[in-house]
Amino acid sequence: xxxxxxxxxxxxxxxxxxxxxxxxxxxxxxxxxxxxxxxxxxxxxxxxxxxxxxxxxxxxxxxxxxxxxxxxxxxxxxxxxxxxxxxxxxxxxxxxxxxxxxxxxxxxxxxxxxxxxxxxxxxxxxxxxxxxxxxxxxxxxxxxxxxxxxxxxxxxxxxxxxxxxxxxxxxxxxxxxxxxxxxxxxxxxxxxxxxxxxxxxxxxxxxxxxxxxxxxxxxxxxxxxxxxxxxxxxxxxxxxxxxxxxxxxxxxxxxxxxxxxxxxxxxxxxxxxxxxxxxxxxxxxxxxxxxxxxxxxxxxxxxxxxxxxxxxxxxxxxxxxxxxxxxxxxxxxxxxxxxxxxxxxxxxxxxxxxxxxxxxxxxxxxxxxxxxxxxxxxxxxxxxxxxxxxxxxxxxxxxxxxxxxxxxxxxxxxxxxxxxxxxxxxxxxxxxxx
Amino acid sequence: xxxxxxxxxxxxxxxxxxxxxxxxxxxxxxxxxxxxxxxxxxxxxxxxxxxxxxxxxxxxxxxxxxxxxxxxxxxxxxxxxxxxxxxxxxxxxxxxxxxxxxxxxxxxxxxxxxxxxxxxxxxxxxxxxxxxxxxxxxxxxxxxxxxxxxxxxxxxxxxxxxxxxxxxxxxxxxxxxxxxxxxxxxxxxxxxxxxxxxxxxxxxxxxxxxxxxxxxxxxxxxxxxxxxxxxxxxxxxxxxxxxxxxxxxxxxxxxxxxxxxxxxxxxxxxxxxxxxxxxxxxxxxxxxxxxxxxxxxxxxxxxxxxxxxxxxxxxxxxxxxxxxxxxxxxxxxxxxxxxxxxxxxxxxxxxx
Numbered sequence: 001x002x003x004x005x006x007x008x009x010x011x012x013x014x015x016x017x018x019x020x021x022x023x024x025x026x027x028x029x030x031x032x033x034x035x036x037x038x039x040x041x042x043x044x045x046x047x048x049x050x051x052x053x054x055x056x057x058x059x060x061x062x063x064x065x066x067x068x069x070x071x072x073x074x075x076x077x078x079x080x081x082x083x084x085x086x087x088x089x090x091x092x093x094x095x096x097x098x099x100x101x102x103x104x105x106x107x108x109x110x111x112x113x114x115x116x117x118x119x120x121x122x123x124x125x126x127x128x129x130x131x132x133x134x135x136x137x138x139x140x141x142x143x144x145x146x147x148x149x150x151x152x153x154x155x156x157x158x159x160x161x162x163x164x165x166x167x168x169x170x171x172x173x174x175x176x177x178x179x180x181x182x183x184x185x186x187x188x189x190x191x192x193x194x195x196x197x198x199x200x201x202x203x204x205x206x207x208x209x210x211x212x213x214x215x216x217x218x219x220x221x222x223x224x225x226x227x228x229x230x231x232x233x234x235x236x237x238x239x240x241x242x243x244x245x246x247x248x249x250x251x252x253x254x255x256x257x258x259x260x261x262x263x264x265x266x267x268x269x270x271x272x273x274x275x276x277x278x279x280x281x282x283x284x285x286x287x288x289x290x291x292x293x294x295x296x297x298x299x300x301x302x303x304x305x306x307x308x309x310x311x312x313x314x315x316x317x318x319x320x321x322x323x324x325x326x327x328x329x330x331x332x333x334x335x336x337x338x339x340x341x342x343x344x345x346x347x348x349x350x351x352x353x354x355x356x357x358x359x360x361x362x363x364x365x366x367x368x369x370x371x372x373x374x375x376x377x378x379x380x381x382x383x384x385x386x387x388x389x390x391x392x393x394x395x396x397x398x399x400x401x402x403x404x405x406x407x408x409x410x411x412x413x414x415x416x417x418x419x420x421x422x423x424x425x426x427x428x429x430x431x432x433x434x
Numbered sequence: 435x436x437x438x439x440x441x442x443x444x445x446x447x448x449x450x451x452x453x454x455x456x457x458x459x460x461x462x463x464x465x466x467x468x469x470x471x472x473x474x475x476x477x478x479x480x481x482x483x484x485x486x487x488x489x490x491x492x493x494x495x496x497x498x499x500x501x502x503x504x505x506x507x508x509x510x511x512x513x514x515x516x517x518x519x520x521x522x523x524x525x526x527x528x529x530x531x532x533x534x535x536x537x538x539x540x541x542x543x544x545x546x547x548x549x550x551x552x553x554x555x556x557x558x559x560x561x562x563x564x565x566x567x568x569x570x571x572x573x574x575x576x577x578x579x580x581x582x583x584x585x586x587x588x589x590x591x592x593x594x595x596x597x598x599x600x601x602x603x604x605x606x607x608x609x610x611x612x613x614x615x616x617x618x619x620x621x622x623x624x625x626x627x628x629x630x631x632x633x634x635x636x637x638x639x640x641x642x643x644x645x646x647x648x649x650x651x652x653x654x655x656x657x658x659x660x661x662x663x664x665x666x667x668x669x670x671x672x673x674x675x676x677x678x679x680x681x682x683x684x685x686x687x688x689x690x691x692x693x694x695x696x697x698x699x700x701x702x703x704x705x706x707x708x709x710x711x712x713x714x715x716x717x718x719x720x721x722x723x724x725x726x727x728x729x730x731x732x733x734x735x736x737x738x739x740x741x742x743x744x745x746x747x748x749x750x751x752x753x754x755x756x757x758x759x760x761x762x763x764x765x766x767x768x769x770x771x772x773x774x775x776x777x778x779x780x781x782x783x784x785x786x
Contacts (some may be wrong), residue, residue, distance in 0.1 A: 317518035320485050323505040324512045325532040325579065335531070339522040 027407055032230050034401035035185075038179040040394045048176015049152040049239025051141045055175040062070070063170035068163065072171070077114035078139040079103045087313065088134040096123035105218040111138075149176075185401035194373065194381075205291065206356045214352040217344055218303025221332060225304075237304060243303040244348045252365040255294050280367060284374030287367045291375045303348045310344040311337065343421075350417040354410055378406060435619050435640030438463045438484065443490035444477050450705055450732065451477050452643040464613050464620040465629035468666065475623045478640075479589050481623065481684045483510040495586050507528035508587075511580030511618075515592040516697035517572045519564040526551075526560040526573050531543040532583040550578045553612060570601040577609065581616060588613065590622040606632055627667050631655070639663050661779040664711045670740055672777075673717075673751045675710040684708055684778075689747040693723055696773045700786055708786075714740065714754040727751060729765045743767060 040042055041349045056073050060066035079100060087097050099121050108114035111134060120129045120399035124131060144154040156163060156171065163171065173180075189195050202258035213427070221240055243251055258264045259280035280290045314337065322336045360380035363369065369376035369384065386399020437459040444452045449729055452474045459465045467475040480486040482493060483734060484505030492501045502510050511532075519528050527534075533543045551557045554574040564572055573593060593609065608623045610633045613620045624630050630637045631651040638648045638708065639662075647659040651667075658664035664672050677686040679702040684693045693710070695701070702708060717725070727743035730750065735755075741753045743759065753769060778786045 315516060315518065317514045317516050318520060320480075320483075320505075320519075321512065321514060321518035321579075322531070322535075323485065324483050324508070324510055325535060326506045326583070327531070327535045328506060331535045336520060342522075359673070 019199060027411075030400050030404050030407055033397060034404040035181055035183060036179045036397040037182050037184065038064055038396040039398075040392065042177065042179040044179065046394065047176055049146040049149060049172065049175045051152075051171070051175045052143055055177075059170055059174040063174055065167055065170050068167050068171070072141055074109065074140070076139055077108040077111060077134060077137045079106045079137055080139070083137040087133060090130065090132065090136065090384075092133060093123055093125070096121055096129075099123055100133070154388055179397065182397070185398045188398065189401060196378075197373070198376050198378055198381045201374075202357070203375060204288075205295075205375075205377050207426065208292055209295045209299060209356055210349065210352055211291070214299040214303050214356070215348055217296065217306050218300045218348065219338075219341070219345070221300060221304040222307035222311055223337065227315075227329070237308065240297075240304055241301050243297040248361055249365060251298070252294060252362055255290060255366060259290060281371045284371060287371055287375045291363055291367055294366055295356070298362065299352060299356070304350070306344050306348055307341060310341055314340055331411065346417075346420065350413070353413060357406060357410060378402065382406070437587055437619060437621070438492075438494040439441075439482070439491065440494065441479070441491040442478070442481065442488055442493060444481055444486060445489050450643070455617065455643070455645060457638060457645060457648070459619055459621060461619055462479070462636045463636065464610070464618045464622065464623060466622045466634035466637045467640055468624055468627060468630040468637050470625060470666075473640040474566065474643040475625075476591060479512075479591055479621060482587070483512050483589050484508045491616050494537050495501050498710065509583075510589055511583070511584045511585040511740045512589045513573075513580050513591065513593045514709040515595050517564075517576040517596075519572055519575055519579075520612045522562050523563070524560065525562050525564070525567070527579045528564065528575055529560075529582050531579065533656050536583065544769045547578075553581070553615065554578045554608075568575045568601075570605060573597065573601075573605055574608070577612060581612070581618070584616075586619065586620045588616075589620045592624055593622070593627070594624070602629075609633060624762075628669060629719045631667065639666060650739055657785075658711075658777065659785055660713060661709055661783040661785075663755045664777055664779070664785075668713055670714050670752055670754060672713045673749075675749050675751070677708055677710070677714070679704055679706045679708050684710060685743065686749070689745065691725065691746060693725065693771075694773065695778055696776045702778075702780065702786060711779060712736040712751055712771045714752040716772045716775040717743075717751055717753045718755050721772045723773050723776065724768055725751065726766070726768045729761055729763050729767060732761065732763060741767075745767065 009271065032228070045335060051072055055072075057071040062071040081104070082103075084097055084101060087100065088094075103117065106117070114137060115130050115134050118133050127411070141155055144155065152172060153168060156168070199347060215358065225236050227233075228236065238259075246254075256263070259278060260266065261276040261278050263279075265279050268272075270276055279286055281287055318336055319332065322332050327335065358379055360377060360383060363375055363380055364376060364383065367375045369380050382399050382402040385402055386394055387394050388394070437457075439455055439457040441454045442452065443450070443454055455474075455478065459480075464748050465639060467478060468473045477486060481488050484500070484503060484507075488501060492499055494500065495508070502519075520531065523531065529547045529550060530543045533546060538546075547617050548557070551560060553733075556571060556574045556578065559567060559571055559575070564575065565574065576593075585608070590609065594605055597605060606629060608621075613730065622634055625648065634651065636648060636650055637654055638645045639654065640646065641662055647654060649657070655667050656705055658667065661674065665674070675684075675686055677684050678696075679685075680692070681704065682695065682701050684695055685691075686693070725743075729741055729744045730744040731742040733740040735754075737757070738754050739757050741755065743751045743753060745751065749769075780786050
């Protein structure tokens with residue numbers, strides 16, 4: 001008992017490792033990243049504190065301290081040891097340096113005030129020297145990089161900028177260039193109108209492709225080829241497998257050839273005087289028709305195979321029996337075949353819902369979500385946000401938050417499906433002999 | 435309703451299974467199509483119910499030519515060997531199916547289902563699914579479904595093959611009872627001669643796509659037309675002795691045993707090959723043609739014993755007798771056959 005249990009565990013180990021590596025860890029990381037604002041701008045390692053035009057903009061706009069931002073944007077001049085040392089190495093007159101030392105610790109809010117003081121020195125520096133000297137004491141916070149929040153605050157203090165604690169936090173937060181923990185992703189998701197549109201697109205896409213093609217058309221193919229002679233049916237089934245086995249890029253390229261303004265449709269309709277156009281991206285309706293057909297023809301093949309084999313599993317005698325019982329072909333399909341297809345249909349529905357939710361390759365290759373986001377579905381939006389967007393700032397944090405929604409939906413659906421499967425499939429009623 | 439197969443032929447591709455078979459089943463009769471595997475009996479049945487298209491000839495139900503009608507339009511009830519119950523329907527729904535597809539009113543369907551369920555004694559099973567039934571119960575359901583729309587013809591394809599011995603015995607009489615009560619014309623396809631003999635009014639025994647003999651069970655048993663028929667009927671089976679005709683008698687091959695031919699047999703020409711058929715019950719201590727041999731095997735059957743007797747030429751005769759303790763394997767016996775019951779077959783297997 002004990003050894004068989006450990007043997008079982010041993011045999012399960014590879015599966016457990018794979019599940020952990022390729023499912024649990026990615027899901028956990030997705031959850032973690034979705035609570036950050038990681039992007040190309042922040043990087044994925046830590047950041048630094050740097051007050052610059054954009055952080056001051058944020059400080060004024062997002063944190064509500066416009067005056068503070070204005071104040072920080074001004075340069076200030078501080079007479080300090082660092083500046084004096086720099087003067088020495090710059091070869092400035094020693095008497096001027098000695099004289100400057102008497103002003104050690106003074107702060108001038110503007111360049112003009114600092115230069116007025118320098119001009120008043122007994123050494124009488126020339127205008128060029130005044131500029132040279134003042135430059136060494138420019139202690140503006142702008143574009144200075146601090147490694148930690150403490151350094152930044154020390155810098156503020158050194159400048160003699162008086163700030164309230166609230167202002168201090170705001171400065172620190174607005175000037176941080178790395179990523180931070182945040183729930184803003186979800187807030188943004190809920191408040192952006194695009195999200196709702198994409199959600200509706202996704203539901204529409206999954207439902208239509210699933211019902212029309214992955215189950216409906218697949219069932220139609222399975223049943224019609226079942227009633228055909230063996231070889232004819234086999235040929236038709238093989239033809240319908242072609243979209244599945246063609247490489248996606250080539251498959252979509254063929255659709256594009258069909259739809260381009262110099263493609264087949266345009267050429268053909270050109271015979272009747274219709275102006276050529278890109279039929280795929282011409283309108284959102286057209287784009288949807290193509291997206292659904294492109295995905296549907298690929299998706300139908302799996303259902304067709306599953307349903308065909310399930311059909312074959314129904315004993316031939318049931319077909320004979322229903323015929324002699326007087327059932328027409330249609331009644332045979334309606335009362336004998338379809339009721340016995342419940343499990344295959346449910347299986348294909350489950351499997352295809354999940355794969356449709358997650359896959360976007362064919363849409364990306366064909367319409368790329370266009371025109372104008374009309375065919376943008378959730379997974380494609382995730383891809384566009386996190387991995388490839390036009391602006392160039394890849395928002396990993398927001399992207400993972402978007403994909404976390406897919407993970408949650410996927411896991412929830414899987415659990416529901418598992419439940420539905422198990423309860424009826426595993427709990428068979430006992431055979432009762434009388 | 436009378437069924438007439440008129441010069442019916444059936445081939446699959448280039449393989450001819452049945453050629454020019456003519457058979458008439460009288461109204462209300464139950465007829466057995468009996469024969470070994472591959473003799474064409476199931477093919478005949480499937481042609482009658484319309485699952486197989488016929489290649490030639492006609493099929494008539496009464497005066498109606500149904501040759502080219504699809505099975506849906508033929509009004510036949512079929513019980514399949516596997517019963518072919520619809521697993522996703524309850525017993526009641528299974529039985530109701532032929533009526534349902536005819537769009538009979540629901541309350542009438544219910545009445546008819548209840549009536550037929552009472553006839554085959556499954557009233558208490560109507561709510562179950564086929565998977566929850568025993569073999570015998572499934573058999574009854576299949577029978578009920580075949581009968582519920584009162585077809586012109588009932589066809590039974592090896593209906594008892596999947597049942598255990600005890601149930602088979604029970605269902606044999608049940609099917610016959612139901613057939614008699616409904617008065618339906620029925621054809622039973624079977625390879626089991628006991629079923630055919632015990633259930634049917636007449637037997638059509640088939641071999642290689644032809645009907646060898648068509649007769650009542652008793653007639654066929656006592657008066658088989660060929661050695662094949664004689665060999666097919668009877669349990670334990672008939673034993674055959676091979677030899678030649680000599681001086682109006684029978685000379686057993688490879689031995690000096692000479693037997694007289696039974697009275698009434700046309701005297702065959704000297705030297706022609708003959709086969710004698712002797713049923714186990716016609717060979718024993720009482721008889722008029724003595725055949726010496728040696729006991730090779732004793733099979734205990736309870737009430738009776740079956741003795742295998744090896745003759746000098748190595749051929750075997752069987753004798754069935756009340757149990758007796760004085761005979762053991764290896765004993766020499768000189769039992770006799772009843773001359774009047776011995777059957778003589780010619781070289782082509784035909785009875786002389």
